[in-house]
Amino acid sequence: MDDGGGRVTDGLDARLVVRRGDFLLDVALTAAPGEVVALLGPNGAGKTTALRALAGLTPLDDGHLLLDGRELSALPAENRPVGVVFQDYLLFPHLSALDNVAFGLRCRGLSRREARAEAARRLERMGLERHATARPRRLSGGQAQRVALARALATRPRLLLLDEPLAALDARTRLETRAALRRHLEEFEAVAVLVTHDPLDAMVLADRLVVVESGRVVQTGTPDLVARRPRTDYVARLVGLNLYRGTASGHRVRVDGGGREAGAGAGAGVFAVTVTVTEELSGEVFVAFPPSAVTLHRERPAGTSARNVWRCRVAGMESHGDRVRADLTGELPMAADLTTVSAAELGLAPGGEVWATVKAGQTHAYPAE
Structure with a gap:
């Protein structure tokens, strides 16, 4: 709902401005009730700072933080209707799973009996009723993550914050826990904000991605849109695409920065490189293609149906099972995927x-x- 002045009265409406030395975070963030938003970005981008500002653990230097129309920026963390699942879960080691979940309820004024009864219901929904008496050291990583989530949800927060919630898990547990977490988030009726650097976690768990680099939002959209139309090199690498920016005229795009002969030194002349595309466009555009679309040849191919041919040099190679990833420099730097047989x-x-x-x-x- 809009208040008539352009601000959302239900859900989250925030502009987070935090200064830390030479680093400035300035991120606008909105989310509707029931929506899961993922803050995605490289290390040092400002994701955790944004989450701490939302939680009340880091004060804002400017901006605003509205949740369901209520300004929260002046409220201490303990008075905010916010639940947090930290990366290492921060379960109390001396308390059972049941009492960990009941802790926040006791802080909100419930009696011990009422808090434990609600905690038991939360653990049952997580499939953890048989582990209610276990202390954290007796829980698996996936079980500890679900206890932390149950604790965060028990107080019925209007904003749920998840800080790299799957980072501490091994690959198999991560797969199972990700699926379970997705189910619980689908049932959550308020706003959820997920902070991660893992693109798969973001793609699977979130309804919308907000990509942050160097303290700024560089791209936002649905997972499908961001994956299909990356707008920075960081996003392109995440989704596995070669990405270039250039100027289009019809079906040809002149790539910014030109090209360089394969193996040429730093002093070599730079020339224009064009990419032929199926779309007919004009003006500033991005061009993307997957490494699997690249075919490599020892000699310049003759009679090929490919409209794009570039001379390159192999800068490095990595093996991934029966596939090889080749990093190429030269006329158009790119990554290329091919089979180990083809590479040989x-x-x-x-x-x-x-x-x-x-x-x-x-x-x-x-x-x-």
Whole structure:
């Protein structure tokens, strides 16, 4: 709901401005009740600072923090209708799972009996009723995460904050716990904000992504939109795409920065590089294609259906099972994926020269603004 002045009265409406030395966080964040928003970004981007500001653990230097139309920025953390699941869960080691969940309820004024009864119901919903008497050291990582979530939800917060909630789990437990967490978040009726650097966690758990770099929002949208149309190199790497910015004229895009001959030194001349695309556009655009769309050749291919051919040099290689990721420099720097068999047949090795081709139909161009 809007208050008539452009601000949301239900859910979250915040502008978080925090100064820490030379670092400035300035992030606008909105979310409707029932929506899960993921703050995604590299280490040092400001994600945790934003979460701490929402929780009341770090004061704002400017901006506002409205939750359901109520300004929270002046309220101490303990008086905010906010639940937090920390990265290491911060369960009280001397308390059972039941009493950990009941703790926040006791702080809100419930009697011990009432708090423990509600805590038992929360643990049952998490499938943890058989572990109610266990202390944290007897719980698995996934069980501890669910106890921390139950504790955060028990007080019925209007804002749930999750700080890298799956980071401490091994791969198998992470998969199972992610699915369980998704189910619980789907049932949560208020706002949930997830902080993560893991793109899969963000894609699976969130309804909307807010990508933060260097204290600023650089992209926002649904997981599908962000994955299809990355707008920074960081996002492109996360979703596994080669990304370039340039100027389009019809079906050809002149890539910003030009190109350089494969193996040429720093003093070599720079020339224009173009990418042929299926879309017909004009003006500033992004062009993206996956590493799997790149085909490598020892000699310049003749008679190929690919409209894009570039001379490159292998800068490095990484093996991933039966696949090889080659990092290429030269006329158009890119990553290329190929099978180990293909890499062996090509005699692919760091320093080697190759020709890279990409069909126009495997590129994707879209406006930069």
